[in-house]
Amino acid sequence: MPEKRSTYVELGRSEDFGLTGLAEVLCSLGRRSDRADALEVVAWLADQSDGEEAVELGEDARRLLASSLPDKILHTVWLAAVGQWFDPADHGMNSRAWLEEISELSTERLRQDRRSYAPPPVQPVRDEELRRSVAAEIRGLATTLDRADAPSDLAACLEQVVAQADADLGFRLFLRVLKVCSIRIEKESYDRFLGLGERFGLPAAVVHDGLNVLWPPVDTTRRDATWDFGLSRLTGLFVAGWHTTDARKHVRDAAAGDGPERTPGSEAAILLEDTLRLLESELSTDTITTLWLAATCRGYSIDHFAIGGRDWLRQIAEVCMERLRHVAPSYIPVVPPARTELAQEVLRELREVMPSCADKAVSPDWRPIPATACLASLEQVVARVDPDLGFRLFLRVLTVLSLPLTEEQYTRYVGIGAQLGYGEYHVFQVEDLISHG
Structure with missing residues (x-):
């Protein structure tokens, strides 16, 4: 042109x-x-x-x-x-x-x-x-x-x-x-x-x-999304500034966000898989609540409305099932075994930033959540649920906390994302955190 x-x-x-x-x-x-x-x-x-x-x-x-x-x-x-x-x-x-x-x-x-x-x-x-x-x-x-x-x-x-x-x-x-x-x-x-x-x-x-x-059948192992996806993507859509009148509608819109490149129903299936992983895990409801609040920067404070983390995940799962019944009725949700080969690598990256978080908090001006508590919850996800989901939520929390990163850290994150099959711009969301001083 x-x-x-x-x-x-x-x-x-x-x-x-x-x-x-x-x-x-x-x-x-x-x-x-x-x-x-x-x-x-x-x-x-x-x-x-x-x-x-x-x-x-x-x-x-x-x-x-x-x-x-x-x-x-x-x-x-x-x-x-x-x-x-x-x-x-x-x-x-x-x-x-x-x-x-x-x-x-x-x-x-x-x-x-x-x-x-x-x-x-x-x-x-x-x-x-x-x-x-x-x-x-x-x-x-x-x-x-x-x-x-x-x-x-x-x-x-x-x-x-x-x-x-x-x-x-x-x-x-x-x-x-x-x-x-x-x-x-x-x-x-x-x-x-x-x-x-x-x-x-x-x-x-x-x-x-x-x-x-x-379209090929819905397959949650296909990583066709260019940007973020699943539960981590949903949390990014609930940051401060979203319209608070209908949280369930907001989830419906997110579940329909397949984009032009993916089989209809793909985003709902991946979001459902992430949600079921947490629902079926041994994590406490308080831990799940903390994860949501941390990754959304209290954009939707479910605890303020007396909604527990597990109850909120059940609502998300219901919305995903509604979407799948409409666009991919033959799809049967199955949660495959987590990919654990990168667990130690992700944990190392998570633990490396912990010392710089001692004085930080999510939503410091209203019902703050200590950053150390947020990272401890993420550590449980990586070690006990799914390193992939844990790493995606980790990237979200880094953005919420505005933690400075080195070029070396960012390069390692890109490498982890590549091994997990992330799209071109997925890890790019934290590039602005690189400190060039």
């Missing part, structure tokens, strides 16, 4: 947009639209996001108009992307005339705020490597597309859009067609799509939402 062009994520996009966003809306109506209906949708979209949608609509339309693509290709791709729900030919227009209307209406919307607005020159993505990568994905599914309810030359037409107009728009139109035709996508292909989307600067939702992915 040209360096001067901002990514869509940087521009604040969070879902599909432009021509592919328009096609999605027209599809969602579930009926054939006439020209007036279609233009009304264009006008409505152009008014979204303070005119930013108008910019994207106009840009996409002009990318195709600036190409030398024949009308037959433009018509074939548009009809496939919109699921046949709006055909400009039914209203006496060829595809270029339809694109001109979109461009003009978008420009008109922008001129309501800036009378002198003139559309900038189009900036097609013509990176050869990206073109080849997108074309290869289209070619790999050409046979499947031919078997779908789509024109026999659709794959070739999509390739021409990528080659002659714009690799970015061609990729989005390809995704749109896959969604319209409900073509099942292998996880390996989906992962490549996510990678391409990231290179184009697309929001993950442009790839993920509506795509029929053949």
